Amino acid sequence: MIRSLVNGIPRDQVSILDRGLQFGDGLFETLAVVDNKVCLWERHMRRLQAGCNRLGIPAPDLPLLHQEAMQLVMDERQAALKIVITRGASERGYKPAAGVSPARVFSLFSWDGPCFDPVRISVSNRRLGHNPDLAGIKHLNRLEQVLARAECEENVHDALMLDMQGHVIEGIMSNLFLQNGQQVFTPLLNRCGVEGVIRKLVLDVAKNQDTEIISGDFTLDDVLQSDALYLTNALGGIRFVSEISGYDWKPKTSFHPVLAEAATSVFS
Amino acid sequence: MIRSLVNGIPRDQVSILDRGLQFGDGLFETLAVVDNKVCLWERHMRRLQAGCNRLGIPAPDLPLLHQEAMQLVMDERQAALKIVITRGASERGYKPAAGVSPARVFSLFSWDGPCFDPVRISVSNRRLGHNPDLAGIKHLNRLEQVLARAECEENVHDALMLDMQGHVIEGIMSNLFLQNGQQVFTPLLNRCGVEGVIRKLVLDVAKNQDTEIISGDFTLDDVLQSDALYLTNALGGIRFVSEISGYDWKPKTSFHPVLAEAATSVFS
Numbered sequence: 306m307i308r309s310l311v312n313g314i315p316r317d318q319v320s321i322l323d324r325g326l327q328f329g330d331g332l333f334e335t336l337a338v339v340d341n342k343v344c345l346w347e348r349h350m351r352r353l354q355a356g357c358n359r360l361g362i363p364a365p366d367l368p369l370l371h372q373e374a375m376q377l378v379m380d381e382r383q384a385a386l387k388i389v390i391t392r393g394a395s396e397r398g399y400k401p402a403a404g405v406s407p408a409r410v411f412s413l414f415s416w417d418g419p420c421f422d423p424v425r426i427s428v429s430n431r432r433l434g435h436n437p438d439l440a441g442i443k444h445l446n447r448l449e450q451v452l453a454r455a456e457c458e459e460n461v462h463d464a465l466m467l468d469m470q471g472h473v474i475e476g477i478m479s480n481l482f483l484q485n486g487q488q489v490f491t492p493l494l495n496r497c498g499v500e501g502v503i504r505k506l507v508l509d510v511a512k513n514q515d516t517e518i519i520s521g522d523f524t525l526d527d528v529l530q531s532d533a534l535y536l537t538n539a540l541g542g543i544r545f546v547s548e549i550s551g552y553d554w555k556p557k558t559s560f561h562p563v564l565a566e567a568a569t570s571v572f573s
Numbered sequence: 574m575i576r577s578l579v580n581g582i583p584r585d586q587v588s589i590l591d592r593g594l595q596f597g598d599g600l601f602e603t604l605a606v607v608d609n610k611v612c613l614w615e616r617h618m619r620r621l622q623a624g625c626n627r628l629g630i631p632a633p634d635l636p637l638l639h640q641e642a643m644q645l646v647m648d649e650r651q652a653a654l655k656i657v658i659t660r661g662a663s664e665r666g667y668k669p670a671a672g673v674s675p676a677r678v679f680s681l682f683s684w685d686g687p688c689f690d691p692v693r694i695s696v697s698n699r700r701l702g703h704n705p706d707l708a709g710i711k712h713l714n715r716l717e718q719v720l721a722r723a724e725c726e727e728n729v730h731d732a733l734m735l736d737m738q739g740h741v742i743e744g745i746m747s748n749l750f751l752q753n754g755q756q757v758f759t760p761l762l763n764r765c766g767v768e769g770v771i772r773k774l775v776l777d778v779a780k781n782q783d784t785e786i787i788s789g790d791f792t793l794d795d796v797l798q799s800d801a802l803y804l805t806n807a808l809g810g811i812r813f814v815s816e817i818s819g820y821d822w823k824p825k826t827s828f829h830p831v832l833a834e835a836a837t838s839v840f841s
Contacts, residue, residue: 329597434704567629
């Protein structure tokens with residue numbers, strides 16, 4: 306870690322009463338810093354606000370968050386900025402104390418910077434549980450991802466995760482797009498999964514180009530019959546999948562124009 | 574909070590890199606302290622070890638945990654002791670750093686002590702998601718309980734939670750037993766829910782009495798047709814349910830001998 310701020314103060318500790326630690330009661334964002342600029346700040350803040358709204362955490366003060374992000378990034382040309390917002394510190398018990406105030410935890414990490422190489426992926430044996438109340442938001446309850454990552458092959462970029470019903474949902478740390486011919490698809494995230502900021506960027510670029518990206522339920526067979534696959538992530542960018550470990554699959558086409566166009570905006 | 578220990582040192586802060594905060598990557602136990610004694614210590618430690626095993630967290634050093642618990646409790650006659658074990662502090666990313674060392678967070682809270690009064694409960698509108706990989710253990714991913722508690726009526730002891738398929742699983746903070754005639758039942762916890770220490774105590778007492786308690790899937794209708802209901806929790810003890818808010822249900826029998834016998838061991 307390069308440096309950190311907790312509630313605006315240069316510190317690297319939080320209260321043991323913080324509900325982020327006690328219950329995973331909060332949200333996070335991971336942002337790319339490229340050429341001294343925090344990428345897609347507004348998009349990350351929109352998702353963070355939506356997540357706070359879903360969890361009933363008071364909406365953060367966005368100008369304050371921006372000021373703290375700038376203060377932390379300083380003259381760092383390239384880095385990964387992580388922002389954790391929790392419901393705050395509160396005594397024991399699921400019910401928060403009256404007047405609990407959200408905590409802001411900013412941390413800056415060294416990062417190798419954007420990479421555009423195609424990626425080799427695998428398929429996780431762990432399954433995502435369903436919970437519509439928590440689906441889509443980037444909350445701090447991430448044991449499913451921790452366990453999947455712990456078992457993941459070393460030499461893959463990410464691993465696809467299926468849900469209990471066999472639908473392919475996302476990567477451990479990224480969203481998935483499937484391409485067949487010129488048609489692009491992406492898994493529905495209304496029962497599990499995280500609505501990534503880059504996923505939303507791709508959907509918005511498609512809309513601007515009058516191209517429909519179809520959200521739906523897809524099986525591993527659908528994945529293996531795709532002409533191309535893409536994984537999206539705020540640090541990883543938009544990555545063309547070249548290989549799926551353990552499966553006889555190869556891409557049959559090159560970068561789709563919508564994803565190529567979106568890729569130009571990820572780190573700008 | 575009365576006082577706390579972090580990795581054996583009197584402190585009330587943890588690193589912001591602790592994976593408990595970052596991902597809810599850990600477990601907890603809440604223990605009753607009555608007459609200067611930590612209740613059911615061995616049972617809590619067995620569950621904690623089982624949870625660590627499930628999450629791939631190195632088993633804690635039990636004599637060390639006991640020594641720290643004693644150090645924290647000191648001359649407190651009556652209190653609630655919370656023990657959080659996390660995978661430890663590690664840089665950004667789901668994969669823990671090599672050699673990460675688990676963190677021990679002990680905190681002691683004031684507590685009113687045992688209560689044996691019958692309780693009024695309600696039924697939560699929130700549903701528990703299924704994930705067999707996480708079912709049963711008392712991990713730190715507790716947003717489902719936080720959201721259920723936030724909506725819970727003020728004047729009830731706890732609220733029953735159903736899963737996505739309409740099975741009654743547990744209370745927000747307790748396990749459930751159903752009684753029909755002299756037969757006792759308890760929900761299966763292989764897809765969601767927490768295997769409470771008091772639940773296990775009740776099952777063991779039943780076994781010692783050659784009484785079978787049947788684990789199975791039960792609907793809200795099954796609950797409403799029960800002669801008696803009990804909620805179990807390490808601080809709450811074994812509580813007879815007297816009323817379900819919003820439902821025309823009343824107990825039709827008195828304390829079952831197995832639950833009455835188990836109740837004598839909860840705080841001893």
